[in-house]
Amino acid sequence: xxxxxxxxxxxxxxxxxxxxxxxxxxxxxxxxxxxxxxxxxxxxxxxxxxxxxxxxxxxxxxxxxxxxxxxxxxxxxxxxxxxxxxxxxxxxxxxxxxxxxxxxxxxxxxxxxxxxxxxxxxxxxxxxxxxxxxxxxxxxxxxxxxxxxxxxxxxxxxxxxxxxxxxxxxxxxxxxxxxxxxxxxxxxxxxxxxxxxxxxxxxxxxxxxxxxxxxxxxxxxxxxxxxxxxxxxxxxxxxxxxxxxxxxxxxxxxxxxxxxxxxxxxxxxxxxxxxxxxxxxxxxxxxxxxxxxxxxxxxxxxxxxxxxxxxxxxxxxxxxxxxxxxxxxxxxxxxxxxxxxxxxxxxxxxxxxxxxxxxxxxxxxxxxxxxxxxxxxxxxxxxxxxxxxxxxxxxxxxxxxxxxxxxx
Amino acid sequence: xxxxxxxxxxxxxxxxxxxxxxxxxxxxxxxxxxxxxxxxxxxxxxxxxxxxxxxxxxxxxxxxxxxxxxxxxxxxxxxxxxxxxxxxxxxxxxxxxxxxxxxxxxxxxxxxxxxxxxxxxxxxxxxxxxxxxxxxxxxxxxxxxxxxxxxxxxxxxxxxxxxxxxxxxxxxxxxxxxxxxxxxxxxxxxxxxxxxxxxxxxxxxxxxxxxxxxxxxxxxxxxxxxxxxxxxxxxxxxxxxxxxxxxxxxxxxxxxxxxxxxxxxxxxxxxxxxxxxxxxxxxxxxxxxxxxxxxxxxxxxxxxxxxxxxxxxxxxxxxxxxxxxxxxxxxxxxxxxxxxxxxxxxxxxxxxxxxxxxxxxxxxxxxxxxxxxxxxxxxxxxxxxxxxxxxxxxxxxxxxxxxxxxxx
Numbered sequence: 001x002x003x004x005x006x007x008x009x010x011x012x013x014x015x016x017x018x019x020x021x022x023x024x025x026x027x028x029x030x031x032x033x034x035x036x037x038x039x040x041x042x043x044x045x046x047x048x049x050x051x052x053x054x055x056x057x058x059x060x061x062x063x064x065x066x067x068x069x070x071x072x073x074x075x076x077x078x079x080x081x082x083x084x085x086x087x088x089x090x091x092x093x094x095x096x097x098x099x100x101x102x103x104x105x106x107x108x109x110x111x112x113x114x115x116x117x118x119x120x121x122x123x124x125x126x127x128x129x130x131x132x133x134x135x136x137x138x139x140x141x142x143x144x145x146x147x148x149x150x151x152x153x154x155x156x157x158x159x160x161x162x163x164x165x166x167x168x169x170x171x172x173x174x175x176x177x178x179x180x181x182x183x184x185x186x187x188x189x190x191x192x193x194x195x196x197x198x199x200x201x202x203x204x205x206x207x208x209x210x211x212x213x214x215x216x217x218x219x220x221x222x223x224x225x226x227x228x229x230x231x232x233x234x235x236x237x238x239x240x241x242x243x244x245x246x247x248x249x250x251x252x253x254x255x256x257x258x259x260x261x262x263x264x265x266x267x268x269x270x271x272x273x274x275x276x277x278x279x280x281x282x283x284x285x286x287x288x289x290x291x292x293x294x295x296x297x298x299x300x301x302x303x304x305x306x307x308x309x310x311x312x313x314x315x316x317x318x319x320x321x322x323x324x325x326x327x328x329x330x331x332x333x334x335x336x337x338x339x340x341x342x343x344x345x346x347x348x349x350x351x352x353x354x355x356x357x358x359x360x361x362x363x364x365x366x367x368x369x370x371x372x373x374x375x376x377x378x379x380x381x382x383x384x385x386x387x388x389x390x391x392x393x394x395x396x397x398x399x400x401x402x403x404x405x406x407x408x
Numbered sequence: 409x410x411x412x413x414x415x416x417x418x419x420x421x422x423x424x425x426x427x428x429x430x431x432x433x434x435x436x437x438x439x440x441x442x443x444x445x446x447x448x449x450x451x452x453x454x455x456x457x458x459x460x461x462x463x464x465x466x467x468x469x470x471x472x473x474x475x476x477x478x479x480x481x482x483x484x485x486x487x488x489x490x491x492x493x494x495x496x497x498x499x500x501x502x503x504x505x506x507x508x509x510x511x512x513x514x515x516x517x518x519x520x521x522x523x524x525x526x527x528x529x530x531x532x533x534x535x536x537x538x539x540x541x542x543x544x545x546x547x548x549x550x551x552x553x554x555x556x557x558x559x560x561x562x563x564x565x566x567x568x569x570x571x572x573x574x575x576x577x578x579x580x581x582x583x584x585x586x587x588x589x590x591x592x593x594x595x596x597x598x599x600x601x602x603x604x605x606x607x608x609x610x611x612x613x614x615x616x617x618x619x620x621x622x623x624x625x626x627x628x629x630x631x632x633x634x635x636x637x638x639x640x641x642x643x644x645x646x647x648x649x650x651x652x653x654x655x656x657x658x659x660x661x662x663x664x665x666x667x668x669x670x671x672x673x674x675x676x677x678x679x680x681x682x683x684x685x686x687x688x689x690x691x692x693x694x695x696x697x698x699x700x701x702x703x704x705x706x707x708x709x710x711x712x713x714x715x716x717x718x719x720x721x722x723x724x725x726x727x728x729x730x731x732x733x734x735x736x737x738x739x740x741x742x743x744x745x746x747x748x749x750x751x752x753x754x755x756x757x758x759x760x761x762x763x764x765x766x767x768x769x770x771x772x773x774x775x776x777x778x779x780x781x782x783x784x785x786x787x788x789x790x791x792x793x794x795x796x797x798x799x800x801x802x803x804x805x806x807x808x809x810x811x812x813x814x815x816x
Binding site: 004010013014017018037038039151209221223225226231232233234235236237238239240242243244246247254255256320324327328329331332333334335336361362364365366367368369370 | 412418421422425426445446447559617629631633634638639640641642643644645646647648650651652654655662663664728732735736737739740741742743744769770772773774775776777778
């Protein structure tokens with residue numbers, strides 16, 4: 001059923017449109033805003049005054065000397081509102097402080113040794129404290145967002161379960177950090193955070209329907225539909241790592257058989273490489289390890305580049321199954337864009353071209369299927385976690401005061 | 409980017425909301441409309457007057473005798489607007505005449521022998537003429553919708569290619585029928601039409617995000633997102649029949665290998681049954697044919713019920729792969745509802761319970777996955793094709809006159 005639109009919801013939609021326009025294009029004149037949004041001069045003036053009073057935007061004088069009145073420019077206030085984002089990941093912890101223009105002001109990183117409850121929470125708190133200390137007034141920090149792997153309860157801010165983390169079930173992350181810092185906390189699935197980063201600042205700024213695939217220890221997917229995170233009926237959309245590629249395939253950590261993760265995750269590549277070493281079938285990798293390289297993805301990729309046939313076979317398998325899985329997604333959804341990110345993309349030279357060939361080959365003949373690789377590094381999820389508050393800061397500021405009464 | 413809302417788009421959204429409310433709940437009082445939509449009394453009165461003048465709705469006097477003023481009831485006008493829908497399918501042609509309340513007024517059906525261009529177009533024209541003749545004034549027929557299989561060009565109303573239809577490439581169906589009847593024509597993929605029927609009148613009336621899977625000679629899917637048909641980047645979303653289930657599987661009509669259709673379409677079940685007969689491995693089916701039954705899905709299902717092991721194996725394969733494919737859709741998308749329809753569902757007793765077990769087994773552990781079977785018969789696609797005009801009649805009527813000028 002079509003929902004009715006009321007004057008006050010129209011007003012708040014238009015206020016958000018103006019704010020987003022300034023965030024994207026500021027500093028910008030009212031006339032330019034008019035061209036971008038189609039809003040009337042009067043509406044822009046009224047809304048701008050409101051946003052200035054809320055310290056969300058500022059008016060700045062143009063430096064250009066012009067005949068007649070100097071046009072005033074509107075821009076996002078970059079001294080009044082900051083957000084902290086933290087990416088909690090088995091491969092390390094990253095935290096970033098961003099302003100309302102989505103610029104990273106400061107970034108810190110911690111390695112993840114012995115990932116148990118105490119260590120993880122201590123490090124998270126330490127990083128947040130460092131970032132808070134870099135802002136002149138703590139009150140200017142409007143939120144702390146966390147990108148979390150595993151099962152999470154977004155509503156209540158609870159980390160329900162994370163594979164490989166010790167003593168980390170049912171951790172009320174939101175409550176713990178809000179009590180510690182007195183700042184509002186939100187948590188979100190890590191691929192969703194990375195997708196938000198692409199949406200606000202990356203490859204998807206002009207794309208409404210896209211999918212972000214995180215290829216790391218596990219394989220996650222974020223679906224952005226109509227510009228928003230799509231969660232599905234009960235929040236379990238995006239379990240792309242657990243689609244069945246082969247019902248007779250290897251056992252997966254989820255309890256099923258032949259899931260995509262059993263062919264194409266970093267964890268699988270590591271496990272298969274170890275098996276190859278044990279069987280004496282990965283001579284190039286063995287030589288690298290003998291020369292002092294550590295057994296990790298970087299070294300395994302190096303062995304592939306050194307023409308280790310066994311290791312090349314592992315990457316070929318990953319490329320084949322990933323290609324088929326992505327082609328299946330294209331055949332069903334024909335998305336505007338698929339963005340690939342995560343640790344595995346650091347080694348794209350050893351599998352990406354084969355993977356793309358498989359997508360081409362297995363796609364429905366007419367289906368366009370643009371695939372791009374994220375240009376962000378390991379900071380993508382932390383930035384996206386901060387972006388969880390980007391609209392919220394705006395909403396909190398604007399919605400704290402009732403709209404002008406308008407006759408219905 | 410958030411789009412701004414202007415007064416006239418707000419007005420037309422609210423007009424549509426009111427129309428839909430009356431279509432769903434009419435006859436209905438203004439007070440009840442207010443409760444359903446939240447629109448003000450004044451807005452309802454203004455919009456109702458406009459819709460009455462366009463002959464979309466009518467005002468009827470309530471029969472209940474009440475103290476004080478008799479409340480007037482609003483209802484959809486069921487004597488002024490009709491639509492014709494035609495389902496063009498290899499298994500037969502169905503045409504239906506419906507009114508604006510989505511009620512089927514008359515229905516006709518033609519068998520599909522020798523499906524070539526001349527035969528098909530002649531039969532379509534004949535059926536449409538029969539339905540037109542049953543309405544007192546031809547002008548009251550506001551549109552003709554066609555549900556088509558194969559590749560279609562929706563924009564231009566062209567049937568590009570249909571497997572199994574002879575001499576039926578690049579047929580300008582819209583142009584041909586508009587010239588013949590002088591009534592506007594639209595064409596749409598058949599699963600999308602069936603999904604519309606579910607959305608307006610069936611299982612999905614209160615579901616915004618669902619998928620409709622048509623299991624017939626081929627396997628098609630319609631995706632309804634946010635209440636609307638989702639087509640994907642270049643219109644090829646829903647090629648569910650061509651997702652790869654096994655890269656080493658049998659050759660598919662699309663040129664690929666191991667597509668879902670090669671395991672679970674009616675065509676595959678027919679082909680495998682014929683192979684079984686040739687090899688003398690389907691004794692129950694052989695007996696049925698010897699007794700005079702024709703070789704079709706109904707007889708094959710009868711053989712399965714008669715415990716023909718070979719035939720049971722064919723249905724088991726279909727159930728297994730369909731179950732895995734649907735579980736994969738659930739894992740990626742976690743839709744609110746999956747509706748199954750099409751000819752194969754006439755024989756659900758021989759495969760559905762096994763298919764559902766496979767979905768349960770292969771789904772991500774927490775993902776809810778409601779699956780229901782359409783309650784419509786072979787008329788579903790024809791009705792849905794007519795429904796293509798349901799909103800359009802409304803739009804044509806309302807948008808023919810400019811909205812009242814409102815200060816921006």
